Amino acid sequence: MSLNSYLIEGARPYGEDVQDIRIIGGRIAEIGIGLDPENLGVVRAEGRVALPSFVDLHTHLREPGREDAETIASGSRAATLGGFSAVFAMANTAPVADTAGVVEQVWRLGRETGLVDVFPIGAVSVGLNGQALAELGAMAASAAGVTVFSDDGHCVFDPLLMRRALEYVKTFDGVIAQHAQDPRLTQGAQMNEGELSGILGMTGWPAVAEEAIIARDVLLALHVDSRLHICHVSTAGSVAIIRWAKEMGVRVTAEVTPHHLLLTEDFVSGFDPVYKVNPPLRSRADTLALREGLADGTIDIIATDHAPHPHEAKDCEWDSAAFGMLGLETALGVVVSAMQDVPDWNWRTLSDRMSSAPARIGRATNHGRPLAVGESAHLVLIDPDQGHLVVAEQLASLSGNTPYAGMTLPVSVTDVFFNGIYQVKDGALNV
Amino acid sequence: MKHLISVQELSREDTVGILDTAIEFNRVTDGGTKMLPTLRGRTVVNLFYEDSTRTRISFERAAKRLSADVVTFSAKGSSVSKGESLKDTALTLNAMGADMIVVRHPSPGAAHRLAHAGWLESSVLNAGDGKHEHPTQALGDAFTLRAHLCPGATDFAGLTIGIVGDVLHSRVARSNIFLLGILGANVVVIGPPTLLPVGIENWPCQVSYSLDAHLPELDAIMMLRVQQERMNGTFFPSELEYSRTFGLNRKRAKKLPEHAIVMHPGPMNRGVEITAEVADSPRSVITEQVSNGFIVRMACMYLLIGGDLSVA
Numbered sequence: 001m002s003l004n005s006y007l008i009e010g011a012r013p014y015g016e017d018v019q020d021i022r023i024i025g026g027r028i029a030e031i032g033i034g035l036d037p038e039n040l041g042v043v044r045a046e047g048r049v050a051l052p053s054f055v056d057l058h059t060h061l062r063e064p065g066r067e068d069a070e071t072i073a074s075g076s077r078a079a080t081l082g083g084f085s086a087v088f089a090m091a092n093t094a095p096v097a098d099t100a101g102v103v104e105q106v107w108r109l110g111r112e113t114g115l116v117d118v119f120p121i122g123a124v125s126v127g128l129n130g131q132a133l134a135e136l137g138a139m140a141a142s143a144a145g146v147t148v149f150s151d152d153g154h155c156v157f158d159p160l161l162m163r164r165a166l167e168y169v170k171t172f173d174g175v176i177a178q179h180a181q182d183p184r185l186t187q188g189a190q191m192n193e194g195e196l197s198g199i200l201g202m203t204g205w206p207a208v209a210e211e212a213i214i215a216r217d218v219l220l221a222l223h224v225d226s227r228l229h230i231c232h233v234s235t236a237g238s239v240a241i242i243r244w245a246k247e248m249g250v251r252v253t254a255e256v257t258p259h260h261l262l263l264t265e266d267f268v269s270g271f272d273p274v275y276k277v278n279p280p281l282r283s284r285a286d287t288l289a290l291r292e293g294l295a296d297g298t299i300d301i302i303a304t305d306h307a308p309h310p311h312e313a314k315d316c317e318w319d320s321a322a323f324g325m326l327g328l329e330t331a332l333g334v335v336v337s338a339m340q341d342v343p344d345w346n347w348r349t350l351s352d353r354m355s356s357a358p359a360r361i362g363r364a365t366n367h368g369r370p371l372a373v374g375e376s377a378h379l380v381l382i383d384p385d386q387g388h389l390v391v392a393e394q395l396a397s398l399s400g401n402t403p404y405a406g407m408t409l410p411v412s413v414t415d416v417f418f419n420g421i422y423q424v425k426d427g428a429l430n431v
Numbered sequence: 432m433k434h435l436i437s438v439q440e441l442s443r444e445d446t447v448g449i450l451d452t453a454i455e456f457n458r459v460t461d462g463g464t465k466m467l468p469t470l471r472g473r474t475v476v477n478l479f480y481e482d483s484t485r486t487r488i489s490f491e492r493a494a495k496r497l498s499a500d501v502v503t504f505s506a507k508g509s510s511v512s513k514g515e516s517l518k519d520t521a522l523t524l525n526a527m528g529a530d531m532i533v534v535r536h537p538s539p540g541a542a543h544r545l546a547h548a549g550w551l552e553s554s555v556l557n558a559g560d561g562k563h564e565h566p567t568q569a570l571g572d573a574f575t576l577r578a579h580l581c582p583g584a585t586d587f588a589g590l591t592i593g594i595v596g597d598v599l600h601s602r603v604a605r606s607n608i609f610l611l612g613i614l615g616a617n618v619v620v621i622g623p624p625t626l627l628p629v630g631i632e633n634w635p636c637q638v639s640y641s642l643d644a645h646l647p648e649l650d651a652i653m654m655l656r657v658q659q660e661r662m663n664g665t666f667f668p669s670e671l672e673y674s675r676t677f678g679l680n681r682k683r684a685k686k687l688p689e690h691a692i693v694m695h696p697g698p699m700n701r702g703v704e705i706t707a708e709v710a711d712s713p714r715s716v717i718t719e720q721v722s723n724g725f726i727v728r729m730a731c732m733y734l735l736i737g738g739d740l741s742v743a
Binding site: 190193194195196197198199200201202203204206270271272312315316317318319320 | 516517518536537538539540541543544547548560561562563564599602605628629630631633634
């Protein structure tokens with residue numbers, strides 16, 4: 001039995017007809033019916049759906065700086081268990097990933113862990129302070145080869161800085177990923193602004209604070225003809241603006257998180273900060289618009305916004321709690337759960353939104369490729385009929401801030417191959 | 432009932448039960464009994480994360496009058512800025528065997544967290560959580576309204592109550608609007624749109640931007656305090672303009688029905704939301720609200736942590 005060579009028997013690529021998949025030396029060598037196992041290790045996959053592994057364009061790995069919440073190693077374990085082969089690590093670390101030195105460090109730590117490809121995202125502005133451009137070119141030219149830039153956690157609010165960032169990254173085909181949040185309209189904001197925030201006496205985060213920035217930025221992107229990506233779209237109005245922008249020919253892409261597809265602001269009424277996230281959980285109407293936008297392609301991708309926080313950051317009163325929730329290990333199940341009744345949604349569309357489209361936006365050329373002969377063997381097997389109970393303490397993440405604890409998600413990632421390495425077997429790390 | 436966090440958890444029967452219990456306490460204390468042995472041996476902790484001399488003293492007096500052991504714990508600053516976290520404080524108080532925590536906190540939901548996060552076993556009484564709720568204030572106000580407008584009634588049907596001013600930042604307004612709704616009163620909320628919460632049109636109340644239009648129909652008018660930090664010109668142009676548009680002065684008070692009462696949860700900004708003349712007029716029940724708040728707090732403490740009323 002040669003190393004990293006397997007025959008996956010009886011899987012259903014994209015949930016379609018049953019096929020055997022032969023992996024040899026990190027590549028897909030053959031796809032067909034009744035393939036001879038020869039001397040390969042056989043992986044029995046009857047009833048399993050096979051997809052290209054997922055790509056997460058929005059992950060917080062917390063290293064360097066907050067290794068108590070997550071490390072590149074622990075985040076990589078969470079990612080592979082969730083079915084991902086690549087994650088883009090956000091820049092809001094300490095120190096901020098605003099120089100070639102920091103992004104190279106993150107990139108190297110990712111390589112050393114070796115469970116997924118970790119692509120660092122560079123900060124747009126020095127120290128995320130929104131005032132001066134960070135060394136975008138140096139980060140792009142570094143070993144990390146940064147293509148995505150974001151001040152995520154902060155909005156690039158200054159329209160002139162945003163314009164220049166959009167223009168500047170054209171030199172190396174980069175993209176600016178905007179955290180769309182007008183800081184003036186969201187001072188002290190704690191939850192979605194609406195009837196419930198009024199009743200609970202919480203300072204509201206109005207939809208317009210997101211939509212106004214998106215409207216401005218799609219116009220800027222059109223004006224300078226550059227690539228813009230919108231992080232964690234959360235409102236029906238944002239979907240409508242992005243739909244309009246795409247019709248106008250703006251080179252804009254957008255992501256939605258699993259939690260904004262599934263959860264609504266109603267969870268806030270119990271004051272448990274595990275539901276505190278930025279942008280906040282929105283109304284039922286917003287989740288429905290997001291699902292529709294994702295299905296019709298207005299929203300290009302699913303991105304987790306995986307945001308680990310230590311226990312004490314959530315075990316407190318709402319106002320003092322940190323924003324953010326875990327996402328990597330639950331992403332697939334949550335997306336399937338949220339999208340199951342949406343028309344025109346199937347394993348092909350899911351695969352596009354979670355794999356090929358995010359890889360394309362992030363220029364991760366070796367990821368998000370179709371299941372086809374000659375491609376890298378990044379693939380995930382899913383049991384579409386086997387639900388699993390989410391237990392916070394059992395997650396690979398160092399943190400436990402999942403809003404899905406106690407929930408049974410409808411499908412399970414059972415096996416994951418990364419570059420042909422059989423990395424997750426029967427839902428557990430295969431080491 | 433173990434905790435009192437929000438008036439929205441109360442039924443009409445619960446509410447009337449609390450008000451009737453308060454009447455009993457009022458009768459007993461009016462009769463000259465200074466101390467009731469009801470909560471002897473029980474420990475009530477007043478946990479105050481905000482300066483509030485009035486509310487703190489009211490709760491302290493209420494607990495002492497019921498013979499409870501009273502501990503006051505003033506914790507300034509949030510758990511993040513400095514000092515001990517809310518959870519650690521809760522664990523400490525639980526270890527001390529507190530039977531009841533009366534909590535005032537700047538974060539909405541803090542009382543709910545104390546009651547339900549699994550940190551302690553004590554009863555929790557919300558003495559104001561951010562902009563969320565202040566249930567004993569609303570119960571005291573209901574006691575005052577009932578005494579003046581419908582003694583002994585089991586609902587407030589037919590009464591029209593105006594609540595005027597900064598509803599957005601007011602836990603007192605929230606608790607009052609919802610409690611009066613539970614009691615079946617007709618509530619009219621009046622204020623500038625900048626000081627009314629988004630979505631208030633779906634609350635159990637009418638919403639209006641004109642005080643003058645509603646004065647003749649009100650059986651009671653509650654003026655809300657305009658906080659100093661709202662007067663910096665971003666919520667309304669000036670104190671004077673606010674006072675001209677939404678302040679209760681003599682001229683406006685004259686347009687109220689003769690029987691109508693004037694209320695204010697205090698502390699007042701005389702000359703801003705209410706003139707001194709009106710605040711000190713015979714129809715003002717503002718000081719009664721203070722004593723009724725005290726009586727209602729006795730009733731709530733008694734109902735939450737038991738004790739034997741018959742010894743009273």
